[in-house]
Amino acid sequence: MAIVDHVDFAGFMEGVKRRNPHQPEFVQAVQEVAEDIFDFIADKEEYHEQQILRRIAEPDRVVSFRVCWEDDSGCIRVQRGWRVQNNNAIGPYKGGLRFHPNVSESVLKFLAFEQTFKNALTGLPMGGGKGGANFNPKGKSVREIMRFCQSFMTELYRHIGADVDVPAGDIGVGAREIGYMFGQYKRITNHFTGVLTGKGLEYGGSLIRPEATGYGAVYFMAEMLANRGHDLQGKTAVISGSGNVATHAAEKIVHLGGKPVTLSDSGGFIHDPDGLTLEKIEWVKQHKTHRRGRISEYADEFKGSTFHEGKTPWNVSCDVALPCATQNELDGEDARALVANGCIALSEGANMPCNLEAVHVFKDARIMFAPGKAANAGGVAVSGLEMSQNSSRRSWTEGELQQMLKDIMSGIHTRCLTYGERGGGYVDYVRGANIAGFKKVADAMLAFGVV
Numbered sequence: 001m002a003i004v005d006h007v008d009f010a011g012f013m014e015g016v017k018r019r020n021p022h023q024p025e026f027v028q029a030v031q032e033v034a035e036d037i038f039d040f041i042a043d044k045e046e047y048h049e050q051q052i053l054r055r056i057a058e059p060d061r062v063v064s065f066r067v068c069w070e071d072d073s074g075c076i077r078v079q080r081g082w083r084v085q086n087n088n089a090i091g092p093y094k095g096g097l098r099f100h101p102n103v104s105e106s107v108l109k110f111l112a113f114e115q116t117f118k119n120a121l122t123g124l125p126m127g128g129g130k131g132g133a134n135f136n137p138k139g140k141s142v143r144e145i146m147r148f149c150q151s152f153m154t155e156l157y158r159h160i161g162a163d164v165d166v167p168a169g170d171i172g173v174g175a176r177e178i179g180y181m182f183g184q185y186k187r188i189t190n191h192f193t194g195v196l197t198g199k200g201l202e203y204g205g206s207l208i209r210p211e212a213t214g215y216g217a218v219y220f221m222a223e224m225l226a227n228r229g230h231d232l233q234g235k236t237a238v239i240s241g242s243g244n245v246a247t248h249a250a251e252k253i254v255h256l257g258g259k260p261v262t263l264s265d266s267g268g269f270i271h272d273p274d275g276l277t278l279e280k281i282e283w284v285k286q287h288k289t290h291r292r293g294r295i296s297e298y299a300d301e302f303k304g305s306t307f308h309e310g311k312t313p314w315n316v317s318c319d320v321a322l323p324c325a326t327q328n329e330l331d332g333e334d335a336r337a338l339v340a341n342g343c344i345a346l347s348e349g350a351n352m353p354c355n356l357e358a359v360h361v362f363k364d365a366r367i368m369f370a371p372g373k374a375a376n377a378g379g380v381a382v383s384g385l386e387m388s389q390n391s392s393r394r395s396w397t398e399g400e401l402q403q404m405l406k407d408i409m410s411g412i413h414t415r416c417l418t419y420g421e422r423g424g425g426y427v428d429y430v431r432g433a434n435i436a437g438f439k440k441v442a443d444a445m446l447a448f449g450v451v
């Protein structure tokens, strides 16, 4: 007879905090999931007996390594790199790489943990991982970026592989950085395999991967609205960030008849009451990816818009909101302001942009709230499709991929409904996403026994 450790939610979280001291982001991500899972597994003995949640909340491994590189003045710089391989129960580890000064083991563990549930929700066979370095690309020359990427891959290459772990981009890592890293992987190993996604189209990349996360977050928003008899036509959207996810979310809002009115970066936000058009969004894309400029310059370029230094856009009145910058960028006070100003739906383009208090405010107000693990899964889903195209040595057309992305986002929405419907038309998407993602990974783990 097995000894079943029926630890309660408080005891479980106490253990997570004790085992992961000084890792607030990781503890926050585990708590958000555990709040729902404890309720779900209350009468499911095998999940307790096999300690499934405890095992998912302990990464399979965390690899940390030194990254040395030489700057343009000949000085040697030393950074720390990581790859967190959280769980590969349903497929090879999969998740992005982040280069940002605030990257830490805690941030990457939270992202790899979230990624495990997100990837399961897509319905594709991908486990969860995440990596990166505390490297600040801001102000670095192109040569410095290249040397850093090469040095990073010189260590990372031994831990990854097309059937082992397949990284991609995230904050600070776009097509340029993926190119430098793929080139270095190929040079070291002499293997041309689908070891990274987000690659250029010339060397194995997939159409619509750059657009997929932002478009997917808006498709998910449209699914939630449709479920309550609404659509995006004529809706004002407040968006944060001005990178890959934010600009493509703004673009899709325009395609679907909505009006995005804000974007932001770490310096502040711009407000354009007339709405960002496709031309204005293209200017932002060029400004950020090629000129590497600040969002404040938008207000100099486009009459009628204003820049708000050091502020976030959550006090601007809107119908829908898409936080697409970074974790914990929206707190309880911001959430109350959004609800008071008439926001009816929020879709998290970024990973964990809303803190726990904000999530509770949205749930209490019963607005439509899509957590990142459901809403921003379009990016990793198209990465999964890039892996399929690489393995089968073929390329799907843009039309085929657009349809697959839409179908995947719609499938995620349906999976959320299965466990999230709470009566009276209200759907708790956080609960729905957590339980649907957990169940798939947990059932695979049960099949493997104690490993």
Ligand SMILES: NC(=O)C1=CN([C@@H]2O[C@H](COP(=O)(O)OP(=O)(O)OC[C@H]3O[C@@H](n4cnc5c(N)ncnc54)[C@H](O)[C@@H]3O)[C@@H](O)[C@H]2O)C=CC1
Residues within 6 Å of the ligand: 169, 170, 171, 172, 173, 213, 241, 242, 243, 244, 245, 246, 264, 265, 266, 267, 324, 325, 326, 327, 329, 349, 350, 351, 376, 377, 379, 380
């Ligand atoms: N790129 C992808 O496919 C996916 C990205 N995500 C998440 O979306 C978010 C944005 O990622 P990307 O757009 O890819 O990165 P990016 O590097 O293209 O853009 C990041 C944006 O966030 C802004 N930002 C960074 N720190 C900030 C801060 N402290 N305050 C305000 N703004 C800040 C930057 O100025 C930039 O506009 C991240 O949370 C990322 O993990 C999630 C799923 C997939």
Ligand SMILES: O=C(O)CCC(=O)C(=O)O
Residues within 6 Å of the ligand: 094, 095, 096, 097, 115, 118, 166, 167, 168, 169, 170, 197, 351, 376, 377, 379, 380, 381, 383
């Ligand atoms: O495409 C991928 O593998 C990475 C996506 C990612 O990092 C994320 O979903 O947060």
